[in-house]
Amino acid sequence: MTTRTSGGMWAYARELSRALGRRGVAVTLATLGAPLTAAQWAEVRGLPGLSVEQSTWAAEGPGVAWEDLEAAGEWLLELEARVRPDAVHLNGSCHGALPWRRRPLVVAHECALSRWEAVQGEPAVESDVHYRWAVTRGLRAAGYVVAPTAALLASLARHYGPLPPSCVISHARHHEDFPPAPVREPFILATGRLWDEARNLEVLETVAPRLDWPVLVAGELQHPDGGEVRARYVRPLGRLSRGELAGYMGRASIYVMPSRYEPFGPSALEAALAGCALVLGDIPSLREVWDDAAVFVPPDDTDMLARALRRLVSEPVLCSRMSTLARTRALEFSPERMADAYLAVYAELDRESGVASPAQPQLARAT
DSSP states (O other), X not given: OEEESSHHHHHHHHHHHHHHHHTTOEEEEEEESSOOOHHHHHHHTTOTTEEEEEOOSOOOOTTOOHHHHHHHHHHHHHHHHHHOOSBOEESSSGGGGSOOSSOOEEEOOOOHHHHHHHHXXXXXXXXXXXXXXXXXXXXXXXXXXXXXXXXXXXXXXXXXXXXXXXXXXXXXXXXXXXXXXSSOEEEEEEESOTTOTTTTTTHHHHHGGGOSSOEEEESOOBOTTSSBOOOSSSEEEESOOHHHHHHHHHHEEEEEEOOSOOSSOHHHHHHHHXXXXXXXXXXXXXXXXXXXXXXXXXXTOHHHXXXXXXXXXXXXXXXXXXXXXXXXXXXXXXXXXXXXXXXXXXXXXXXXXXXXXOSSGGGOEEO
């Protein structure tokens, strides 16, 4: 199983590896990007059946050097030859067209072209034709394609053409990792980078002065172009550890995520498990995941966002009800359910390969 070491993909791979390990499936996790931090090693050390193979090749994405993608592909093929897994699970599309022993599962976590459209409000520019070609080729070579929402699957088909057999498997989190505090505190929480146009947290700078409760934002403060981002009205918390963030989520009364683009929204899932009422951007993927368990607002309508937040602040009974609805919905996205869905896909790929499944599930390996 491949994964980048940053962002939500790392958390997804960790959760799925843990759940598969509990099902008796051994996983070789092949990392791309920066080396694992001490905290990340601590998260995976001791997980049953898990081994980690590190590389420093860049993870795929627009603008990534083609030489890095090729070198990472060669390394992955060498790893497959050494490990000889029963399934190849790629959390990315570009390497789907490599000459694998078995056709791989390709899991899409985002669509760069759809992100551009959502953020810029115009058709995606063909600025990286090579990357688009690599994604198209990788998706079409896959034995199976999975995405966390039907909205993301539809966007992939629209931009890259017909897909192989595909299905939706939602992300998941262990509810024990996000315990609600006994008493909710009067503040609103958001997570992400303030400059991220897709997460759209800059609108909170406009809304925060109109609220009775403070808005706290957890996330990286160092802008990639240099310098530290400064906020005037929201209260930046900086980058928090996993445990620290879970603590804030457990105490916050409301979690706000006015996203313009979000393929699934794992942070909203974490906040809901921790007992927050959710106020989310009104986009198809988030509607699909949360239905009536969240309050939805158009991403760029600051007046409606302020009204929605003020209403939850001023009506504790409503806020408590939305918290209950969100947590009830979040508990449906269990790691066990996610693992079972992936095992069914692995089995389908195995049947298509014409190779018999291992007689003992605990001997099965995924890489």
